[in-house]
Amino acid sequence: MGLYQRGGVWWVDLTSPDGTRIRRSSGIEDRALAQEYHDRLKVQYWEEQRLGVKPERSWKDAAVRWVKETSDKRSHDKDVARLRALDRYLGHLQLKHVTRDVIDRIADAKAKESSPSNANRFLALIRSILRRARDDWEWLETIPKVRLFREPKGRIRFLSPEEARRLLDELPTHLRDMAQFALSTGLRQRNVSYLQWEQVDVARRVAWIHPDEAKAGRAIGVPLNAPAVDVLRRRLGQDAAYVFTYEGKPVARCSTKAWKLALARAGIERTFRWHDLRHTWASWHVQNGTPLQELMELGGWASFEMVLRYAHLAADHLRGAACRIDGTLASHTENPQRVRAV
Known part of the structure; x- marks a missing residue:
């Protein structure tokens, strides 16, 4: 002893x-x-x-438990990577010592390293862990308030049909097929990259995304238009399992050097992201009269608010309302003969 x-x-x-x-x-x-x-x-x-005194817990205790309990999250790998990056700031601290001042220092450091929006991803993770430590694990009585940076709402970037054609012409074959399929279906990059033939019925012109593969956690039925079917027919026989492959493997990353070079050759700014293909698809739908409710179902969004960002592109249905006051202004237009000389 x-x-x-x-x-x-x-x-x-x-x-x-x-x-x-x-x-x-x-x-x-x-x-x-x-x-x-x-x-x-x-x-x-x-x-x-x-005496019933609660044991002191460290930040590492909380991080380890968080990783175990959230292993089913689609962003699990990103959480693990962010926790590794946070270890230099928090790894030596007891959980009760993760104060507002400590969090503010992390926020300032991460904002300087990259951007406020990226810093927010780290801050949101810290906030989630602290809340679970207080509300679920009962390790803490109180937690500091975590303030996120205000992120400016940027404009939706989408391609014109002519820009899209130029881009497709400049992309290597495997990326061209993937981009055309994304522009035709609106699917997110990961859903395109790992689409399997067992998820496609070319004869019925439909594909489907399983719930565990969808961002909103719900299955998505994907009707296939003519350009999408054309892509699938070109890909037939190239791989037994996956629709889109390069050198025998699914294309995990699309925003590669080849993508950026194709953007430059097509005369499109390099800030255009692969995800903006989805914005392009949604914008084209709205501009061609697809109701927002239908767009929500087609795109697999979890809430109607997510598609409202495209509402300004569909002002045609409000033209009648705008014209109701045409006569009001017309009746008050001055007679040119009565305009006084200055």
Whole structure:
């Protein structure tokens, strides 16, 4: 009982108030410091088990539990990558020491590294973990308020039909087929990249995205128009499992050097993203009279608010309302003969 040495490091051996035997390394080589660690640990277990004091948890404890409990998230890999990047700021802290000042320093650092919008992704993750630590795990009584940067609402970037044709002409074959299919169906890049032949019925001119593959978590039925069917017929026989492949593998990344070079040759600014193909598809639909409710179903959006960003492109149905005041202004137009000379 007490302390014993192993490999130059002192180990703790004690029994907690509930009878559990605790054996762990102190990580300390100095016996006096190891004894202090032993005594503090014994007091901690006494306070927790006899007095009901909550044990202190570290940020790393919270991060590990978050990763385990959210392994089914579609953005799980991104969360893990962001947590690794946050370790330099938070990895040495107890959870109660993740204060507003600490979070503000992280916010400033991340905004300088890239952009406020990217910093918001880190801040939102910190906020989610702190909220779960308070509300679900009951590790904290209170948490600091996490303020996100205000993100300006940018204009929707979409291609004209002529720009789209120029871009398709400049893309290498595998990206051209993927881009044409995206422009024809509005599917997100990942859904196009990993589309399998078992999800396609060319005869019925329909494809489908499974719930676990859809951003909104709901299955999407995808009606196929003529350009989409043309793409599928070109791809037939190139791979047994996946519709779109390059050198025998699905195309995981589309915003490559080849994409950027094709943009330059087509005379389209390099800031145009692959995801803007989806915006282009939606914009073309609205401009050609597709109701927003139908567009929501076609695009697999979770809420109507998501498609309202395209509403300004469909002002035709409001022309009648705008014309109701035509006569009002006309009746007050001055007679040119009565205009006084200045």
